[in-house]
Amino acid sequence: MIIVRTVREMQMRADDWRREGKTIAFVPTMGFLHDGHISLMTEGRARADALVVSIFVNPTQFAPGEDLDKYPRDFEGDELKCRTAGADAIYYPSAGEMYPEGYQTYVNVQEVSRGLCGASRPTHFRGVATICTKLFNAIKPHVAIFGQKDYQQLLVIQHLVKDLDMDLQVIGMPTVREKDGLAMSSRNKYLNEGERKRAAAIYRSLKAARAAVEKGELNPRAIEGVIRGGLKEAEPCEIDYIEVRDADDLSPIEQIRRPAVAAVAVKIGATRLIDNILMAPLASHDR
Amino acid sequence: MIIVRTVREMQMRADDWRREGKTIAFVPTMGFLHDGHISLMTEGRARADALVVSIFVNPTQFAPGEDLDKYPRDFEGDELKCRTAGADAIYYPSAGEMYPEGYQTYVNVQEVSRGLCGASRPTHFRGVATICTKLFNAIKPHVAIFGQKDYQQLLVIQHLVKDLDMDLQVIGMPTVREKDGLAMSSRNKYLNEGERKRAAAIYRSLKAARAAVEKGELNPRAIEGVIRGGLKEAEPCEIDYIEVRDADDLSPIEQIRRPAVAAVAVKIGATRLIDNILMAPLASHDR
Numbered sequence: 212m213i214i215v216r217t218v219r220e221m222q223m224r225a226d227d228w229r230r231e232g233k234t235i236a237f238v239p240t241m242g243f244l245h246d247g248h249i250s251l252m253t254e255g256r257a258r259a260d261a262l263v264v265s266i267f268v269n270p271t272q273f274a275p276g277e278d279l280d281k282y283p284r285d286f287e288g289d290e291l292k293c294r295t296a297g298a299d300a301i302y303y304p305s306a307g308e309m310y311p312e313g314y315q316t317y318v319n320v321q322e323v324s325r326g327l328c329g330a331s332r333p334t335h336f337r338g339v340a341t342i343c344t345k346l347f348n349a350i351k352p353h354v355a356i357f358g359q360k361d362y363q364q365l366l367v368i369q370h371l372v373k374d375l376d377m378d379l380q381v382i383g384m385p386t387v388r389e390k391d392g393l394a395m396s397s398r399n400k401y402l403n404e405g406e407r408k409r410a411a412a413i414y415r416s417l418k419a420a421r422a423a424v425e426k427g428e429l430n431p432r433a434i435e436g437v438i439r440g441g442l443k444e445a446e447p448c449e450i451d452y453i454e455v456r457d458a459d460d461l462s463p464i465e466q467i468r469r470p471a472v473a474a475v476a477v478k479i480g481a482t483r484l485i486d487n488i489l490m491a492p493l494a495s496h497d498r
Numbered sequence: 499m500i501i502v503r504t505v506r507e508m509q510m511r512a513d514d515w516r517r518e519g520k521t522i523a524f525v526p527t528m529g530f531l532h533d534g535h536i537s538l539m540t541e542g543r544a545r546a547d548a549l550v551v552s553i554f555v556n557p558t559q560f561a562p563g564e565d566l567d568k569y570p571r572d573f574e575g576d577e578l579k580c581r582t583a584g585a586d587a588i589y590y591p592s593a594g595e596m597y598p599e600g601y602q603t604y605v606n607v608q609e610v611s612r613g614l615c616g617a618s619r620p621t622h623f624r625g626v627a628t629i630c631t632k633l634f635n636a637i638k639p640h641v642a643i644f645g646q647k648d649y650q651q652l653l654v655i656q657h658l659v660k661d662l663d664m665d666l667q668v669i670g671m672p673t674v675r676e677k678d679g680l681a682m683s684s685r686n687k688y689l690n691e692g693e694r695k696r697a698a699a700i701y702r703s704l705k706a707a708r709a710a711v712e713k714g715e716l717n718p719r720a721i722e723g724v725i726r727g728g729l730k731e732a733e734p735c736e737i738d739y740i741e742v743r744d745a746d747d748l749s750p751i752e753q754i755r756r757p758a759v760a761a762v763a764v765k766i767g768a769t770r771l772i773d774n775i776l777m778a779p780l781a782s783h784d785r
Binding site for chain 2 (some may be wrong): 218222226229230232313314315316317318319320321322323340341344345348349351370371374375376377378460
């Protein structure tokens with residue numbers, strides 16, 4: 212496994228693989244890897260000849276006052292996990308390599324970036340779309356693998372790739388969870404013991420929402436109420452949003468007629484956690 | 499020479515060439531080709547194994563009320579010129595292929611898009627950066643060739659490619675001119691006989707500006723005055739801008755100490771024409 216620190220070297224490696232007829236799978240990360248990332252790497256390893264994992268805590272997707280500076284890092288631990296998962300390369304550029312002086316170009320995916328996390332983090336998805344464009348141009352993957360935990364991010368990337376005619380496939384993988392249901396996230400490390408216990412209420416509330424839809428409740432506002440009720444078990448907590456939206460384009464909906472996603476962002480203590488669940492109404496002939 | 503109408507087919511052709519070890523040169527155009535375009539194609543033909551010319555009148559770089567609908571078109575004439583210049587492919591997608599329903603992604607190069615043409619056409623360079631990103635992703639060129647007549651556009655593309663880590667080289671080629679100095683442009687077709695004659699004053703005024711710099715005038719405002727004086731010969735005309743700026747990043751300057759560009763946009767009749775000239779102060783030991 213090689214560690215690549217510059218755009219130029221990454222492109223040369225990618226060109227070498229492609230010239231040899233090899234396919235490239237890519238897993239973008241901000242490091243501090245957990246089992247969710249491992250599941251993405253395992254998928255990438257199975258889908259292509261070469262597997263590249265990027266580790267880059269991307270400053271342009273953090274706003275001032277967010278946790279850029281304290282975001283957890285553990286390059287040695289990450290290196291071991293990548294090696295064990297069978298990665299061929301870690302792409303590990305510096306912030307100066309990615310954003311040198313005079314940098315001035317940004318990619319905006321408009322509609323799907325609005326609302327949900329885009330409301331409280333207005334430049335977040337611009338940063339995500341920009342860094343992913345840069346990473347795709349350096350790594351030249353045939354397939355890129357993202358987690359469904361960041362559901363809005365996954366849709367932003369799918370729209371980005373489609374709209375800009377990028378020649379790669381985007382795969383979304385199911386969220387990997389702790390035993391009590393909490394979605395794995397590098398940010399879970401910020402939680403103290405009490406907060407960690409209360410955080411399990413997030414996924415319980417989402418499962419209750421899905422159960423209600425499956426029992427026939429098709430009013431998104433009622434489903435949001437179910438989640439709000441379930442999140443009482445996480446108190447004290449601060450709810451950023453609870454929303455039921457169309458699963459394909461995140462447009463607001465008045466009734467659940469097609470697959471929908473229930474997405475939440477909750478601050479427990481100082482830690483902002485997000486999660487989501489997909490849910491589909493029973494086909495009418497099933498009822 | 500093949501004519502390619504879809505993103506998917508273009509990418510497959512590009513992959514085929516690259517797999518064979520061939521290099522790809524790309525000349526983007528909006529069609530209605532003239533000798534300026536031919537010079538770009540000749541350069542592309544000399545620099546790579548395969549030459550792709552795109553013909554696409556890009557709606558996102560026109561504002562409402564601009565000349566999108568009346569922009570001149572002549573696909574049969576263009577096809578012959580591309581064939582004669584030795585192109586291997588014309589990439590000729592429809593507007594629906596490039597911007598299908600639900601399209602929502604734009605690329606913004608910030609600083610160099612401001613001022614000059616960006617002032618009177620505020621979304622123009624966003625459209626240019628976006629379409630070039632899409633064309634690069636479909637054609638996968640090793641080298642892309644642009645004309646220096648659209649000087650600000652050339653800098654936007656150079657910044658775009660550098661900032662987003664696109665793995666291709668951007669070449670700017672000298673402006674090709676009519677005998678009386680008028681820069682070749684598909685829009686010259688809009689001019690009636692009297693307008694066409696007056697339009698020659700644009701380049702005369704730019705040459706006078708360069709001569710003044712070479713004689714030692716280093717005040718950008720004085721140089722702009724020289725151009726304004728020269729443009730009296732184009733009257734009646736409407737001056738959009740006359741500006742002397744840094745040649746590398748288009749930043750405003752107070753004195754000409756390094757290479758500068760004098761750029762103008764002038765409306766003669768209903769036709770907006772642009773042109774520019776590079777000029778450098780004599781090195782101090784020359785004086």
